[in-house]
Amino acid sequence: MATNAMKHALLPQELIRLKRDNQPLPAEEIKGFVQGIADERISDAQIGAFTMAVFLNGMSREEVVALTTATRDSGHVMQWRDMNLPGPIVDKHSTGGVGDLVSLVLGPWVAACGAFVPMISGRGLGHTGGTLDKLESIPGYDPYPAPERFREVVKATGVAIIGQTGDLAPADKRIYGVRDVTATVESIPLITASILGKKLASGLDALVMDVKVGSGAFMPTPEKSRELAKSIANVATQAGTPTTALLTDMSQPLAPCAGNAVEIVETLALLRGERPNSRVMQVTRELAVEMLIAGKLAGSREEALTQLEKALTSGAAAEVFARMVRELGGPSDFMERSEHYLAKADVIKPVYAEQLGNSPQTVQRIDTRAVGMSVVELGGGRLRNDASVDHSVGFTDIVEIGENVDSQRPIAFVHARSDAAAERAAEQLRAAFTIGEGTASADTLLQDTFRGEAL
Ligand code: URA
Numbered sequence: 001m002a003t004n005a006m007k008h009a010l011l012p013q014e015l016i017r018l019k020r021d022n023q024p025l026p027a028e029e030i031k032g033f034v035q036g037i038a039d040e041r042i043s044d045a046q047i048g049a050f051t052m053a054v055f056l057n058g059m060s061r062e063e064v065v066a067l068t069t070a071t072r073d074s075g076h077v078m079q080w081r082d083m084n085l086p087g088p089i090v091d092k093h094s095t096g097g098v099g100d101l102v103s104l105v106l107g108p109w110v111a112a113c114g115a116f117v118p119m120i121s122g123r124g125l126g127h128t129g130g131t132l133d134k135l136e137s138i139p140g141y142d143p144y145p146a147p148e149r150f151r152e153v154v155k156a157t158g159v160a161i162i163g164q165t166g167d168l169a170p171a172d173k174r175i176y177g178v179r180d181v182t183a184t185v186e187s188i189p190l191i192t193a194s195i196l197g198k199k200l201a202s203g204l205d206a207l208v209m210d211v212k213v214g215s216g217a218f219m220p221t222p223e224k225s226r227e228l229a230k231s232i233a234n235v236a237t238q239a240g241t242p243t244t245a246l247l248t249d250m251s252q253p254l255a256p257c258a259g260n261a262v263e264i265v266e267t268l269a270l271l272r273g274e275r276p277n278s279r280v281m282q283v284t285r286e287l288a289v290e291m292l293i294a295g296k297l298a299g300s301r302e303e304a305l306t307q308l309e310k311a312l313t314s315g316a317a318a319e320v321f322a323r324m325v326r327e328l329g330g331p332s333d334f335m336e337r338s339e340h341y342l343a344k345a346d347v348i349k350p351v352y353a354e355q356l357g358n359s360p361q362t363v364q365r366i367d368t369r370a371v372g373m374s375v376v377e378l379g380g381g382r383l384r385n386d387a388s389v390d391h392s393v394g395f396t397d398i399v400e401i402g403e404n405v406d407s408q409r410p411i412a413f414v415h416a417r418s419d420a421a422a423e424r425a426a427e428q429l430r431a432a433f434t435i436g437e438g439t440a441s442a443d444t445l446l447q448d449t450f451r452g453e454a455l
Helices: 002-007 012-020 027-038 044-057 061-072 102-111 131-135 147-157 170-180 188-202 222-238 261-271 279-294 301-313 316-327 368-380 419-432
Strands: 090-094 117-121 159-163 206-213 243-249 347-351 361-366 394-396 412-416 433-436 446-451
Touching (some): 012 027, 044 170, 044 188, 061 170, 061 188, 061 222, 090 117, 090 279, 102 131, 102 159, 102 279, 102 301, 102 316, 117 188, 131 159, 131 261, 147 159, 147 316, 159 316, 170 188, 206 222, 206 279, 222 243, 222 446, 243 279, 261 279, 261 316, 279 301, 279 446, 301 316, 347 419, 368 394, 368 412, 368 419, 412 419, 419 433
Parallel strands (some): 090 206, 117 159, 206 243
Antiparallel strands (some): 243 446, 347 412, 361 433, 394 412
16 A cells, blocks of 8 residues: 555545546556545545546546556455466456346356356346346355355356455445445446456456347447447456457347246256247357357357357256356255245236237337336335345246237236235336337347457
């Protein structure tokens, strides 16, 4: 810390003034400021003034790189070299969505191809589901193993999906807390540094980012999603971790289900190779290809696809998932007897669309955010940080845009605690679906790819 204090010279208010007046910030000054946030020398008021100045005036690429690396280095940065792992350390991050169970399939799948995936995941946030909440549907699964145990599981299994601990990027915890109450969340430089500061602290050789576009996306417009994807790919690459960002469609739930246990059921089916061409598998496969190429496990897209196909059809990917669950405290026969372990809702009912005329009715549009919020209201997500989650609730068999519905074909099945909760969720789901005459087609699933470039 003494070294940091010597290298930077500005008082916090001087650094804030520079950004307020749109002057460039030297990297060493950003580093000192972030270190001051981590060790609490800098007040919440100063963080708030700084984030507002960044929100209003933006940051240059160099400044975002400095903010990112300083956030990463504000706590423990994992090292893997001493373990001599026979493959690359790679990971994926997503801006989150509804029915987005990609991580659960992707981690084991690329691990089965020789990668090592130390995946730090989050809980549900707003309308988006959380990978950790889904994994906690599995009785005994421990998302907070001791750090050494985490490393052992990654080594033995190839993948471990766990929760964020306080010693990774602690500066971001303070910065995000202040942004949340100072209207400064929606800033591309701050989002970039926040996401990457945490992700890069797990000591990665390469990263793949899934940035969502559409009615269930975190970013409010396609342009903003695109801007974030570019920013993340370039900043991470310049910070030393080669990164590719994919822009993918979230204008409808990615899998045909949304919730916790119901998404685990779907994950197992996908890992068994049961729906290789579903939308969620297409996105997962594209991310996996990028991870295998970035990790130098495949020399080309074709080679990556061949390896992935083999890992799925041989059962290797499913076996890696089973082993991860076992190593992290879950049942040893989870794959064989998952229905015995996963919570089931008391009420499971079809939800039919209203106002069906005589001609065929087609799903035209879905308000995906509203579908996610309905899962939260059912109890499958959190309205408050400290609330618990009901793993049994959610929706299954959700129809896609362009599919027909009628009095025989429901738009989904609702899984709820009670008839009243099921009825409320059914109303919300009907309101989230626009049904009409005429054909409709879904947006393109994979909209763009950004490979990071260092300046
Ligand atoms: N997720 C994060 O981790 N940080 C942000 O700033 C936004 C989303």
